[in-house]
Amino acid sequence: MPPSQSSTTARQSPASDPPTRDVQTTSRTGAQVMCEALIRENVSTMFGIPGGCIMPFYHAMWEYRVRLRHVLCRHEQGAGHAAEGYSRATGQVGVCIGTSGPGATNLVTPIADAWMDGTPLVAITGQVPSALLGTDAFQETDITGITVPITKHNYLVTDARDLPRVFREAFHIARTGRPGPVLIDITKDAQLARIVPEWDTPMDLPGYLPMSARQDVDQRAIRAAAELLRSASRPVILAGNGVIQSGATRELRALAEQAGIPVITTLHGLGAMPHDHPLALGMPGMHGWVHVNRAIQACDVLLNVGSRFDDRVTGKASTFAPHAKIIHIDIDPAEIGKLVRTDVAIVADCKPALRSLTVAMAQGSSVARQAWMHEIIAMRDEHLPRQGYTRRERTAPLMPHDVFDAMNRAFRDRSDWRVVTDVGQHQMWAAQLLDWSRPRTHITSGGAGTMGFSLPAAMGAAIADPEKTVWVVVGDGGFQMTNCELATIAQEGLTNLKVAVVNNGYLGMVRQWQQLFEGQRYSGTPLTGPDFALLAEAHGLRGMRVEHADDADAAITTAWKHTGCVVIDFRVEREANVFPIVPAGRAIGDMMMSAPAAPVVPPSSSTKV
Amino acid sequence: MAQHTLIALLQDRAGVLHRTVTLLRRRGFNIASLAVGRSEVPGISRMTLVVDATDASQVVMQLDRLVEVIGVTDVTNEKAVQRETALAKIVSSPTRLAELVDVVTEYGARVLDLTEEELIVQITDTPERVEEFITMIRPEGLAELMRTGRLAMMRGRTPKKLEAPAHYRAQADGAPADEEVAA
Numbered sequence: 001m002p003p004s005q006s007s008t009t010a011r012q013s014p015a016s017d018p019p020t021r022d023v024q025t026t027s028r029t030g031a032q033v034m035c036e037a038l039i040r041e042n043v044s045t046m047f048g049i050p051g052g053c054i055m056p057f058y059h060a061m062w063e064y065r066v067r068l069r070h071v072l073c074r075h076e077q078g079a080g081h082a083a084e085g086y087s088r089a090t091g092q093v094g095v096c097i098g099t100s101g102p103g104a105t106n107l108v109t110p111i112a113d114a115w116m117d118g119t120p121l122v123a124i125t126g127q128v129p130s131a132l133l134g135t136d137a138f139q140e141t142d143i144t145g146i147t148v149p150i151t152k153h154n155y156l157v158t159d160a161r162d163l164p165r166v167f168r169e170a171f172h173i174a175r176t177g178r179p180g181p182v183l184i185d186i187t188k189d190a191q192l193a194r195i196v197p198e199w200d201t202p203m204d205l206p207g208y209l210p211m212s213a214r215q216d217v218d219q220r221a222i223r224a225a226a227e228l229l230r231s232a233s234r235p236v237i238l239a240g241n242g243v244i245q246s247g248a249t250r251e252l253r254a255l256a257e258q259a260g261i262p263v264i265t266t267l268h269g270l271g272a273m274p275h276d277h278p279l280a281l282g283m284p285g286m287h288g289w290v291h292v293n294r295a296i297q298a299c300d301v302l303l304n305v306g307s308r309f310d311d312r313v314t315g316k317a318s319t320f321a322p323h324a325k326i327i328h329i330d331i332d333p334a335e336i337g338k339l340v341r342t343d344v345a346i347v348a349d350c351k352p353a354l355r356s357l358t359v360a361m362a363q364g365s366s367v368a369r370q371a372w373m374h375e376i377i378a379m380r381d382e383h384l385p386r387q388g389y390t391r392r393e394r395t396a397p398l399m400p401h402d403v404f405d406a407m408n409r410a411f412r413d414r415s416d417w418r419v420v421t422d423v424g425q426h427q428m429w430a431a432q433l434l435d436w437s438r439p440r441t442h443i444t445s446g447g448a449g450t451m452g453f454s455l456p457a458a459m460g461a462a463i464a465d466p467e468k469t470v471w472v473v474v475g476d477g478g479f480q481m482t483n484c485e486l487a488t489i490a491q492e493g494l495t496n497l498k499v500a501v502v503n504n505g506y507l508g509m510v511r512q513w514q515q516l517f518e519g520q521r522y523s524g525t526p527l528t529g530p531d532f533a534l535l536a537e538a539h540g541l542r543g544m545r546v547e548h549a550d551d552a553d554a555a556i557t558t559a560w561k562h563t564g565c566v567v568i569d570f571r572v573e574r575e576a577n578v579f580p581i582v583p584a585g586r587a588i589g590d591m592m593m594s595a596p597a598a599p600v601v602p603p604s605s606s607t608k609v
Numbered sequence: 610m611a612q613h614t615l616i617a618l619l620q621d622r623a624g625v626l627h628r629t630v631t632l633l634r635r636r637g638f639n640i641a642s643l644a645v646g647r648s649e650v651p652g653i654s655r656m657t658l659v660v661d662a663t664d665a666s667q668v669v670m671q672l673d674r675l676v677e678v679i680g681v682t683d684v685t686n687e688k689a690v691q692r693e694t695a696l697a698k699i700v701s702s703p704t705r706l707a708e709l710v711d712v713v714t715e716y717g718a719r720v721l722d723l724t725e726e727e728l729i730v731q732i733t734d735t736p737e738r739v740e741e742f743i744t745m746i747r748p749e750g751l752a753e754l755m756r757t758g759r760l761a762m763m764r765g766r767t768p769k770k771l772e773a774p775a776h777y778r779a780q781a782d783g784a785p786a787d788e789e790v791a792a
Contacts, residue, residue, distance in 0.1 A: 148624075148627060148628055148631050149631055149632070149635055152676065153675075153676040156623075156624075173676060204620075205676060206620065206679050206774035206776075207619075207620060207673075207675065207676055207677055207678050207679040333670055333673075333674075334667070334671045334673070334674050336670075337666075337667070338667055
């Protein structure tokens with residue numbers, strides 16, 4: 001059934017005067033109300049794909065196209081990740097759209113990804129007409145049922161009059177507290193119904209009382225935390241995504257500098273502390289540096305600011321920071337004590353919590369801790385983290401670290417860049433080897449570990465902030481999962497997006513585990529692919545191939561100068577590994593620094609992930 | 610495994626039970642019993658949930674995080690009254706059924722139906738007494754058993770987090786009394 005529309009002339013004339021300016025009493029379709037609700041939430045860009053049950057919304061969208069930019073993606077997964085990238089670059093709520101059935105289920109992966117990484121996202125899906133709900137109608141899927149465990153909340157709207165309230169609630173829930181995804185599923189009849197929207201309908205969320213940045217922080221907990229920190233002789237700060245989300249990097253630095261406490265940044269915390277700051281230690285965990293993991297295992301007080309003690313950070317949780325009193329600042333009370341015991345819990349937004357803590361710390365003198373910093377620096381000097389790669393014998397004309405070294409040289413004197421990484425070896429190399437200095441410059445799929453995340457997420461970031469060039473760092477495995485979005489990039493004419501494929505012809509991280517832990521049985525990991533440079537050319541983009549370390553700098557410089565998207569296929573050594581590595585289920589102090597001379601016996605149990 | 614009794618206050622909306630139950634399923638907690646119904650305030654439901662779990666503190670916080678869950682409390686170690694109702698159908702000989710009427714009445718159960726072939730009784734008591742009653746009648750030809758699940762209510766003042774939100778209460782106060790009963 002074609003959507004009916006009678007009152008619009010927008011098809012003929014530019015939409016300079018959309019119905020938003022109409023008097024409040026004019027009736028309009030649910031679909032028009034959806035557009036106006038999005039404008040009221042300051043949405044300017046959406047990523048999606050139309051289909052049968054979302055057609056009324058797309059019909060209405062045309063009238064509002066000046067205020068609401070729609071980016072047509074090639075797959076709903078790409079639309080979802082693009083919305084995530086848009087959000088991660090700006091802090092605003094990302095919006096993605098799919099139709100009912102497969103359109104909606106294709107959004108499930110990015111929704112789960114946003115759930116794991118606390119990314120504010122509103123997913124809008126069309127649904128079959130309400131009379132057909134539950135009848136296995138064409139393209140019907142119970143998407144609200146499917147997404148219950150991976151959304152902060154979701155809505156099935158069958159009555160257009162609910163739309164103003166539901167959109168307000170959805171955006172409020174997505175962006176407040178620990179941010180996350182909210183899905184709104186709207187039946188086709190609700191999109192077509194004519195109503196007079198009541199924009200003043202209040203939100204009805206009596207059970208949702210998130211902590212906000214304006215809220216007072218529990219001063220008793222702050223005093224207890226300050227006391228612990230002042231008396232600590234070997235303290236560390238562990239800073240995570242919460243610091244970035246809260247925009248609290250300055251506050252983090254102020255506390256660290258005032259108290260002289262070294263700062264460890266998780267994968268999502270990269271950029272919270274400049275890499276060359278004297279108190280910045282780097283990344284902990286499964287692929288963390290030796291001195292960082294050892295500092296955690298030796299510290300006497302650990303202040304966790306906005307990180308959720310992910311198992312990739314803690315290793316075997318019961319062995320994590322065994323000598324430390326633990327202070328945990330988190331906006332989500334359900335994170336306190338979930339995985340690691342907590343001595344002082346501060347349930348708050350990171351920014352006011354860090355401010356309060358800095359004030360409280362100033363009200364007394366701390367014990368001297370120069371010896372502790374010297375000890376950590378000595379460990380760092382002994383292990384020379386980055387040189388761990390360069391010191392090894394070069395086995396191919398182009399090693400993965402050559403790519404990252406070249407990127408660092410290109411990035412060094414500029415601040416107009418972001419990097420979006422995918423999932424796997426290249427992701428860990430990028431985290432370890434690139435010089436992170438500013439928040440929201442490192443975007444990756446951390447919690448969910450979604451291969452295929454990077455290209456569409458970078459597209460969202462590139463659209464959100466055209467002033468910055470977005471570099472995608474992706475493996476040949478992940479790139480082949482979502483590289484259809486090159487077509488979207490070409491259609492949108494994005495010039496500030498460059499792709500570095502770290503191509504080793506394997507699903508490299510799995511191959512590394514197989515090499516180290518499974519007797520080198522490379523089951524299902526060798527991988528072929530198209531010529532990525534030609535693939536780019538086929539999309540009308542520019543493609544390049546680099547096979548020698550000496551050519552890496554020139555390729556990056558050329559790509560940066562080129563006005564248009566460029567894909568560089570870096571053919572790197574096939575069997576390079578990420579080190580250090582903490583085998584799954586072990587304590588983080590228990591690191592492998594290189595491949596053992598003799599093959600390791602395959603594990604008898606496969607319960608470790 | 611230990612059991613925990615939780616009381617939760619929920620918005621009375623389609624899907625809220627699904628959200629609650631799916632969270633417990635995800636955590637691998639078995640639900641021993643679940644009783645839910647409308648509360649004294651229209652638009653608000655109250656639920657008593659019994660879960661098999663050694664530690665329920667985390668799941669309490671995760672339930673509280675659900676948007677439509679207004680508040681949750683673990684009342685396992687609190688001063689709370691707990692009751693359960695069970696209906697039991699006993700099939701036996703007419704003479705034995707006649708004798709059983711006295712036995713169950715003595716125990717505090719009510720006879721709801723008595724025929725030549727069967728007896729239907731209702732017991733409302735503490736969960737322990739109900740359990741004991743069922744053990745007692747099991748050998749007598751227990752043919753069917755239907756239990757409400759545990760109902761719990763804290764003694765004294767209702768804790769703040771289990772109070773219906775003000776705007777819901779205000780609406781309830783404005784509504785005619787009979788309508789409230791009907792709801």
